[in-house]
Amino acid sequence: MATTNAQLAALFARMADVMQIIGVDGFRVNAYRKVSRVLEDLSEDIAKIGPDMKRLTEIDGIGKGSAERIIEFLKTGRMKDHDDLVSQIPPGLPALLDISGLGPKTAALLWKEGGIESVEQLKEKLKDDSLAALPGLGEKKLESLRKSLTFTQSTGGRVRIGQAMPVARWFVEKLRTIPGHKVKEVAFAGSLRRGRETIGDIDLLVAAPEADGGAISDYFVKLEPVGQVIVKGPTKTSVRTKSASGDEAEGMQVDVRIVPLECYGAALMYFTGSKEHNVSLRQRAIDRGLKLSEWGLFKGEQRIAGRTEEEVYRALGLDFIPPELREDRDEIAQAERHTLPDLLNIEDIHAELHAHTTASDGRWSIRELAEAAVARGFHTLAVTDHSKSQPIANGLTVERLEQHIKDVHEVAASMKGKIRILAGSEVDILADGTLDYPNSVLRELDLVVASPHAALSQDPEKATKRLLRAINNPSVTIIGHATGRLINRREGLHPEMKALFAAAAERGIAFEINANSYRLDLRDAHARAALEAGVKLAINTDAHGPPDLNELIYGVMTARRAGATKHNVINCLSRDALTKWIASTRA
Ligand code: DGT
Ligand code: CA
Ligand code: CA
Ligand code: ZN
Secondary structure (H helix, E strand, O other), rough: OOHHHHHHHHHHHHHHHHHHHHHHOOHHHHHHHHHHHHHOOOOOHHHHHOOHHHHHHOOOOOOHHHHHHHHHHHOOOHHHHHHHOOOOOOOOOHHHHHHHOOOOHHHHHHHHOOOOHHHHHHHHHOOOOOHHHHHHHHHHHHHHHHHHHHHHHHHHOEEHHHHHHHHHHHHHHHOOOOOOOOOOEEEEEEEHHHOOOEEEEEEEEOOHHHHHHHHHHHHHHHHEEEEEEEEOOEEEEEEOOOOOOOOOOOOEEEEEEEOOOHHHHHHHHHHOHHHHHHHHHHHHHHHOOOEEEEEEEEEEEEEEEOOOHHHHHOOOOOOOOOHHHOOOOHHHHHHHHHOOEEEHHHHHHHEEEOOOOOEEEEEEOOOOOOHHHHOOOOOOEEEEEEEEEHHOOOOHHHHHHHHHHHHHHHHHHOOHHHHOOEEEEEEEOOOOOOOOHHHHOOOOOOOEEOOOOOOOOOOHHHHHHHHHHHHHHOOOOOOOOOOOOHHHOOOOOOHHHHHHHHHHHHOOOOOEEOOOOOOOOHHHHHHHHHHOOOEEEEEEOEEOHHHHHHHHHHHHHHHHOOOEHHHHHHHHHHHHHHHHHHHHHOO
């Protein structure tokens, strides 16, 4: 985990927010946002580079001024400019920006004209219409703020899997290599291992000799990202991580359990859950005259299984159940009948079919994207930049698209033999379901991913009609991020998914699981329904820059939660089979 990078990125982003709220010049705002993004995407650890002006300014996007501020932070742990800026606004104000649809301009208005200094005060004032008198606020805007606020609160402190996973992996790596201690196994468990889209807390499990427990806990609580220690002992320790930007409420809770090796499998099962799955397994054990706990599977006093999960499942007369399926649906009955699906693995993915470049809002060239896809071992890549109605995303006019297609073909020709590159587009599905380019243009493309981006609070009936119309467009091969939801931020559309899947099955086109951890759209339940309707899935990262391809795993875990095998997912097809399949969707 690049903690320093994340801290610095958050500081620069916060400075940009505050400048916008107090209304200082736009140039520095944009520069700071850019630096924040650069730092977030940076693969090198800034702490490793150190306070080196020359090396820092060599990083693309970091100028002398930003480098000075970074150096100051590395040396002192503070950034004076940041502190000065933040001191000019009430401490509760930045939290307003986390409410969807509430930008710096509205925050400034609410503060300066409405006297609101915190989310709490905003909630209070929204109870009546007193704010409607403020310029530019009106009843409609207030209603939408009320909705976003309820939504923000209903997330209940759960974080995206994409936030939790890197933190968990970092801790697992550290615990695996404690100097001088015999850690035999380490894993993350809980909802994270089950691949849920949001995570309440991180659960870690360590197998080690009992005598080492105290020392392992001592080591753990001293690790750099640990903020507050909640409890600490030789078998169970809980902490809260520091938050990335220092002034956000708090970080994530991390629970660590330390168990002897002989019950590691039973403990891993117990702490992976889900709770409901555990309850059913325990009942199954009781029905067989056995007792199951985190210490093992017992017959009377004797432990008959516990070292591995496989061993425990087998002793209960079950096939191994992959963590993503442990939700107490029908997985236990299937494991008994040997009919569990053979879930796909990340290694089964051989193609990326939705990715952006600098032609629209991506941060890398066609060639850089293609090299990254080659490095992943993919045989096919579709370059799918935005279409014209997405001006914020620098969508391509028909004219620019024509040139872009040529550019993609040129790179494709030069990389022949290494990877096949398709000239595609992520075409906007407009509010009425028509697409953002005419069919004559769409026919020139090798692949059309059609996705909704605007009008995302449409009522369900309109949304259903809209998407049905797109599905039935003969140029479309994949429906991208169908609902447009953003986890913890925006609810998105609520179309009648069953009707959509029936139409997609009829047309023989695919629905995407967008693997970006903000999206995971289709979500697990929708993907399951798609499979039940006989619809093929696509798993795409929607990559805009170098780190984004790493999000693939979240799409794969979501597909696994839906019970998908490699035969359900078009990105798992061989090169030739994929070509044929795409052709089959374009009658
Ligand atoms: P989360 O953290 O809210 O995203 O969800 P989980 O599933 O990670 O839940 P968590 O962290 O409270 O507990 C981790 C696992 O420990 C859970 O999946 C199953 C197990 N567990 C926790 N409490 C209980 C319980 O009261 N009964 C049973 N059978 N299992 C429990
Ligand atoms: Ca948990
Ligand atoms: Ca927990
Ligand atoms: Zn999109």
